[in-house]
Amino acid sequence: MSSIAVRQEMSFYLRRPGLVLSVAVVAFVLLCAVAPTLFTGQDPLAGVPAERLQGPSARHLFGTDETGRDVFTRVVHGSALSLQATVLAVLVALVIGAGLGLLAGSRGGWVDSLVMRVVDVLQAVPAILLSLALVTALGFGTTNVAIAVGVANVATFARLTRAEVLRVRTGAYVEAARASGVRWSGVLTRHVLPNAVGPVLVLATLTFGTAVLEVSALSFLGYGATPPTPEWGSLVAGGRNFLATAWWMTTFPGLTVAAVVLATNRISRALDNERTPE
Amino acid sequence: MTGLPRRLLQAVVVLWAAFTVSFVILYLLPGDAVLAKLGASEGGLTASAADLTRERAAYGLDDPLLVQYGKRLLAALHGDFGRSITTGENATSLVLNALPSTLAIAGLGLLFAVLFGGSVAVLSTYTRSRWLSQALSTLPPLGNSLPTFWVGLMLIQVFSFQLGLVPALGSSGFASLVLPAVTLALPTGAVIGQVLAKSLRTQLSEPYVEIVLAKGASRARVHFGHALRNAALPALTLVGVVTGTLLAGSVVTESVFSRDGIGRVTATAVGSQDIPVVQAVIVLAALFFVTINLVVDLLYPVLDPRVRTVARV
Numbered sequence: 001m002s003s004i005a006v007r008q009e010m011s012f013y014l015r016r017p018g019l020v021l022s023v024a025v026v027a028f029v030l031l032c033a034v035a036p037t038l039f040t041g042q043d044p045l046a047g048v049p050a051e052r053l054q055g056p057s058a059r060h061l062f063g064t065d066e067t068g069r070d071v072f073t074r075v076v077h078g079s080a081l082s083l084q085a086t087v088l089a090v091l092v093a094l095v096i097g098a099g100l101g102l103l104a105g106s107r108g109g110w111v112d113s114l115v116m117r118v119v120d121v122l123q124a125v126p127a128i129l130l131s132l133a134l135v136t137a138l139g140f141g142t143t144n145v146a147i148a149v150g151v152a153n154v155a156t157f158a159r160l161t162r163a164e165v166l167r168v169r170t171g172a173y174v175e176a177a178r179a180s181g182v183r184w185s186g187v188l189t190r191h192v193l194p195n196a197v198g199p200v201l202v203l204a205t206l207t208f209g210t211a212v213l214e215v216s217a218l219s220f221l222g223y224g225a226t227p228p229t230p231e232w233g234s235l236v237a238g239g240r241n242f243l244a245t246a247w248w249m250t251t252f253p254g255l256t257v258a259a260v261v262l263a264t265n266r267i268s269r270a271l272d273n274e275r276t277p278e
Numbered sequence: 279m280t281g282l283p284r285r286l287l288q289a290v291v292v293l294w295a296a297f298t299v300s301f302v303i304l305y306l307l308p309g310d311a312v313l314a315k316l317g318a319s320e321g322g323l324t325a326s327a328a329d330l331t332r333e334r335a336a337y338g339l340d341d342p343l344l345v346q347y348g349k350r351l352l353a354a355l356h357g358d359f360g361r362s363i364t365t366g367e368n369a370t371s372l373v374l375n376a377l378p379s380t381l382a383i384a385g386l387g388l389l390f391a392v393l394f395g396g397s398v399a400v401l402s403t404y405t406r407s408r409w410l411s412q413a414l415s416t417l418p419p420l421g422n423s424l425p426t427f428w429v430g431l432m433l434i435q436v437f438s439f440q441l442g443l444v445p446a447l448g449s450s451g452f453a454s455l456v457l458p459a460v461t462l463a464l465p466t467g468a469v470i471g472q473v474l475a476k477s478l479r480t481q482l483s484e485p486y487v488e489i490v491l492a493k494g495a496s497r498a499r500v501h502f503g504h505a506l507r508n509a510a511l512p513a514l515t516l517v518g519v520v521t522g523t524l525l526a527g528s529v530v531t532e533s534v535f536s537r538d539g540i541g542r543v544t545a546t547a548v549g550s551q552d553i554p555v556v557q558a559v560i561v562l563a564a565l566f567f568v569t570i571n572l573v574v575d576l577l578y579p580v581l582d583p584r585v586r587t588v589a590r591v
Contacts, residue, residue, distance in 0.1 A: 124295035126567070128526035129560050132548045133300055136556050137307035213425050217530050220427045221545055236428055243431060244439045251435075254428030261423040 019270050022263035029260055033080040042070045044077035044230050053246050063248035065238065075253050078230035082216065082257075085146040085224070085231075089211040092150025094204050097157020104158070105165030106188055112162075119158045127152040131214065135223050142215075142231065145224045149214045153207055160203055164196035171195070205268035209261040216257050232257050285575055289568040296564030297354055300557045301347055305339075354561060360554035362547075369558040373543060380539035383531065384524045386455055387462030391520070394421075394463060395470030403478045404501050415475060421468030426527055430461040430534035458535045462527040466520050473516055477509040484508075511582050518571045525563055 013020050032039060047068030054064045062071035104115035122130070134148035168174065169192055177187050218224055219233030227234065232253050239249030334340045341349065353360070359369040395418070402414035437443045437457060444453045481487070482505050490500050528541030540559060547555035 121295040121299055124292045124564055125299050125560055126522040126526055126563060128529060129544075129563055130299070130303075132529070132544060133303045133556055133560060134307075136548045136551050136553065137303050139551075209423065213423075216425055217427055220425075221530065221533055222549065233425075233427075236425070236431065240431065243435050247435055250428065250431045254425055254431070257425045257428065258423055261425075262420070265419060265423055 016270070018266055022266040025259055025263040026267065029079050029083065029256075032076045033083045036073075036076045036080065039076050040070065040073040042073040044069065044074045045228050053242070055246075056248050056252075062252035063246065065246070065249050066242060071235070071249060071252055074230040074235055075232065075256050078232050078235055078253070079256075081142055081225055081229065082212070082219075082232045085142045085149075085215045086208060086211045088143065088146035089149040089153070089215060090204055090208050092147055093153035093157050093207060093211075094200070096151070097154040098161040098200055100154070101158040101161025101163075102165055102188075102193075105162040106169070106184075106192065115158070116162070119155045122151075122155045128214070128217075131218065135218065140223045140226075142219070142224045145215055145218045149211050149218070152214070153211070156207070157200065157203060161196065161200055164199055165192055168192050168195045202268055202272045205264055205271060209264040209268065212257060212261050212264070282576075285572055289572055292568050293561065293564055297351060297557075297561050300560040301350060304553045304557055305346060305350075306343065359558035359561070362555050363552045364547075364550045369554040370562075372555060373540060373558045373562055376538060376540045376543045379537060380528050380532070380541060383455055383458045383462060383537070383539070384528060386459035387466065387524055387527070388520065390459055390463035391467035391470055394467035395472075395474060398467075398471040399474035399478055400501070400506065402475055403482060403505075404497075418468040418471040418475070421464045421471070424464065426461060426465060427530045427534050429464055430457070430531055433457045433461060434535070454535075454537075458531050458537060461531045461534070462524055465527060466523045469519060469523060470513065470516065474509060474513045477512050478505055481505040481509045511578075514574060514578070514581070517574050518567060521567055521570050525566075 036044075047065070049068045051060070051064050052066055052068035054060055056063045060070050060072065062075060064070055065074070100115050100119065104112040125133070130152040131145075131148040134151055135144060138144040138147065171191075174187060174191050177191055178184075182190070215224070216231075216233030216236070219231050220237045222234070222237065225231035225234050227238065235253035236250050236257075239246065239253070242249050331340070339346070350360070357370050361367065362369050362372055365372070398414050398417050402411045405411050405414070434457065438445065444456055445451075482501075487500055487505060490504055491497075495503070525540070528539060529544050530541070531537075532539045532541035533545050543555065544559045546552070547559065
């Protein structure tokens with residue numbers, strides 16, 4: 001890269017401090033999930049009874065809970081479970097949804113009608129109720145919560161993917177490839193998929209934000225991780241009984257969720273603009 | 279088929295779909311409510327095989343699936359979703375009894391949401407200050423990003439514990455409605471604000487705005503007399519979405535504020551794998567949703583003459 005290109009790249013980010021901050025937040029949380037011990041040396045499960053219910057300090061950034069566990073440590077260690085559940089939810093929605101949309105859009109005819117009617121049926125129930133019904137049927141636990149949230153988002157992915165495939169397949173280059181004798185499967189992987197994938201990935205980043213919210217809400221209601229396993233939603237729930245005396249127990253885990261959602265939404269907006277410059 | 283019969287048919291199809299989805303998920307996926315009930319009431323694995331069979335028969339869980347589906351669909355048409363597995367109460371009446379309390383916070387929440395969302399949208403497009411406009415337009419995405427359950431707890435923290443203005447929990451009196459309604463209004467208001475602001479911007483760049491300005495109308499007149507009227511109509515189609523977010527919000531909000539209502543009933547039913555109650559909630563929610571969309575569809579031509587002429591052609 002020439003120095004001019006580097007400078008242009010630099011000024012792109014310098015004019016967008018919010019975006020830089022968002023990337024930093026996401027990178028930090030990812031690091032927390034992969035290597036929590038980098039940021040805290042304390043034990044997320046065993047507390048120090050002598051230090052219980054202490055406010056935020058240099059030693060306990062987010063304070064301590066009722067058994068003397070460091071809340072910051074628990075948030076850092078909880079990010080692995082929260083992020084795994086979110087990623088699983090997005091993957092479920094992406095794989096099933098995009099698969100259905102691809103099938104419907106590329107096959108057309110009765111397959112298209114059938115798939116899209118199934119998607120319509122899925123959308124007849126509000127997303128959260130669909131998730132709750134799935135949790136009822138599958139049982140509790142972070143994995144089931146993640147699957148439930150993912151399935152509730154399948155319909156949106158299916159619709160978008162189908163629309164993108166239909167848009168791309170009418171392109172002149174697709175027609176040219178077909179005319180020169182490329183098999184439909186080849187056209188699909190070589191031409192249709194790479195061109196349809198952009199908007200779907202933007203939707204995936206956007207869904208990441210909502211999935212963090214939905215997963216943590218279901219955990220907050222008590223359907224996710226079982227105590228004492230740290231997870232963001234259940235950490236907020238754990239602080240409920242100490243609202244009057246220990247505000248830090250609910251405030252900081254909730255702020256973490258909000259920061260991650262805001263950051264991923266900002267990144268998703270940037271990706272969207274990148275694709276379709278204003 | 280056009281017009282009302284077509285709409286009605288669509289509404290019925292959506293209801294059938296909601297019933298079927300909930301049946302497939304709740305009755306076909308693994309997970310045994312009877313086992314959960316017996317396990318819970320008799321403290322573990324004391325339930326004998328005979329007990330299980332008897333209980334399953336009592337809830338009609340031993341029929342072939344298609345027979346079960348037919349029976350349940352027929353019963354659902356009569357408003358019967360079976361008895362609650364935990365309390366034995368009729369699931370439909372359990373849900374309907376909880377409705378008024380939820381309607382109270384949802385109604386007030388909707389009012390707040392329209393006020394918040396509407397004023398943010400109007401102000402951010404009306405103001406000439408670039409700074410204020412930008413600051414205001416960051417509010418809806420912010421409202422969408424905050425976890426509802428946490429916002430509720432923060433409100434309790436500040437307004438009940440620190441300031442002592444309103445009771446923290448419970449469902450007594452008007453004061454106890456305010457915080458849950460504000461919590462519900464936040465995500466809903468964010469959606470309204472985003473859509474209305476976008477719609478307003480589109481309207482303000484239309485040629486008629488310049489003509490009205492050229493004829494000497496004030497900016498306020500253009501904004502409120504012309505653009506807002508036109509922009510509010512597309513926002514009306516949001517009502518369905520808004521109903522969904524309010525209902526979704528009530529599950530979390532009622533749990534946070536320990537209020538009775540549909541959300542609380544749902545959360546408890548999910549917690550105890552009470553399948554009939556969960557299904558009753560889903561189908562009744564779909565009924566609510568469908569009715570509201572039907573009313574909006576029917577109101578639209580009354581409010582917008584352009585739609586009326588198009589429909590007649």
